[in-house]
Amino acid sequence: MNIQIIVRVALGIGFALLGYFLSGRYLVIDDPQTELGVRLVLAFFSGATGIFIVPIVSEWVRNWSSIFAKRVAIEVISQLHIPNLSEMRQLPGRISRRGEKDKEDGRHMNPILVDTSALIDGRIADVVEGGFLYGTLIVPRFILSELQHIADASNALRRGKGRRGLEILENLKKSKQIKTVIYNSGEVEGKDIDEKLIFLAKTLKAKIVTTDFNLNKVATVSGIKILNINELVNSLKTTLLPGEPLEVKIIQEGKEKTQGVGYLSDGTMIVVENGAKYINQSIPTKVLRVLQTAAGRMIFVQADQVEQKHESRA
Numbered sequence: 001m002n003i004q005i006i007v008r009v010a011l012g013i014g015f016a017l018l019g020y021f022l023s024g025r026y027l028v029i030d031d032p033q034t035e036l037g038v039r040l041v042l043a044f045f046s047g048a049t050g051i052f053i054v055p056i057v058s059e060w061v062r063n064w065s066s067i068f069a070k071r072v073a074i075e076v077i078s079q080l081h082i083p084n085l086s087e088m089r090q091l092p093g094r095i096s097r098r099g100e101k102d103k104e105d106g107r108h109m110n111p112i113l114v115d116t117s118a119l120i121d122g123r124i125a126d127v128v129e130g131g132f133l134y135g136t137l138i139v140p141r142f143i144l145s146e147l148q149h150i151a152d153a154s155n156a157l158r159r160g161k162g163r164r165g166l167e168i169l170e171n172l173k174k175s176k177q178i179k180t181v182i183y184n185s186g187e188v189e190g191k192d193i194d195e196k197l198i199f200l201a202k203t204l205k206a207k208i209v210t211t212d213f214n215l216n217k218v219a220t221v222s223g224i225k226i227l228n229i230n231e232l233v234n235s236l237k238t239t240l241l242p243g244e245p246l247e248v249k250i251i252q253e254g255k256e257k258t259q260g261v262g263y264l265s266d267g268t269m270i271v272v273e274n275g276a277k278y279i280n281q282s283i284p285t286k287v288l289r290v291l292q293t294a295a296g297r298m299i300f301v302q303a304d305q306v307e308q309k310h311e312s313r314a
Contacts, residue, residue: 012047019046108181110135111206112227113197116146119165121211123229128178133227137172137180138206142196144169144182198222233266234297240287246301249282250275260303268297275303 020043029035114137118124127133147169151162172180183200190196194215201208201224208219209227216226240246250260253276260275272278272285285301 015049016043016047019043108136108138108179108204108206111204112137113201113204113206113208114139114143115197115208115210115212115215116143116150116165116193117212117215118209118229119143119147119168120150120161121229122164122168123233124209125168125171125175127229127232128172128175131177132232133178133209135178137178137209138183138204139169139180140183140188140197140200142188142193146193194218198224234292240290240299242287242289244287246270246285246287246299247282248272248275248285248301250278250280252279264299268299270299270301273300273302275301278303 020039023039023042029038112133112135114124119139124133128137147162147165149162150158151166153159153162169180172178188196189199194212197208197215198219200206201219202222207225207227208215209229210216210219211229213230216228219226248262248270250262250272252261253259254261254271258274258276260272260278262270262272262275264270270285272283273288275283275285283303285303288300288302291298291300
């Protein structure tokens, strides 16, 4: 406080002297006494200006500078999309004011469009609960309409698939792992469901989750990121190398008369050479080769170990 008084007094004296000397230089009065009186009055007002007005002006400048700096900082933060901590606490699931604006504008964090095939397949629910997907699952209205149409089909198998898809969708909406919304897309360009999905994915800058092979290829060519559940499952299957022993239960005959067919627990088909005569039996085999296709994986094995046992018994 003492420093402020000293500064104000010093400013007052400095402004008073400045006013006195400047008035003597530019003020021309014939009467010396009158001139001295006028100069003293001007010096007094100049000193008062230094004591009272200058600190007020400096305070105003400081406040204005602070406001200007805050506005600049807010603008920079909005351009950089930096989250605001207080808004994160008040708005769970939304990290900034921009997030509110994005929601109003129909944009979503990491949008993922859901295809009908993925809902009917059902494994998407397990993928979501496992925490492998994040963001917002978007189910367009035309996908929901197609699912309802399938659920109302006269064919029992088709009707069952549609109802399963609706049940999976209901479970996804209840999940706490991810946000699921029904998107009222309005009129969307495209002759069929696949074209509409691709158009909407480009509009929303979204990925598409599907199990449809044809949609996978068309969307990839169109520059859309595809999350194919079949590819995810195939990548997680057990790796088998040529020459590795494998116990196989043969269920049916293969395309060739000498072939038998079995399956792994994950559904992978196993073609057993010389295994046709061991139907309904579990036999030891040796892996010959693994064929990876877009539809899945096939393992070819040889039942030569069994052949050797039977030959020794004979």
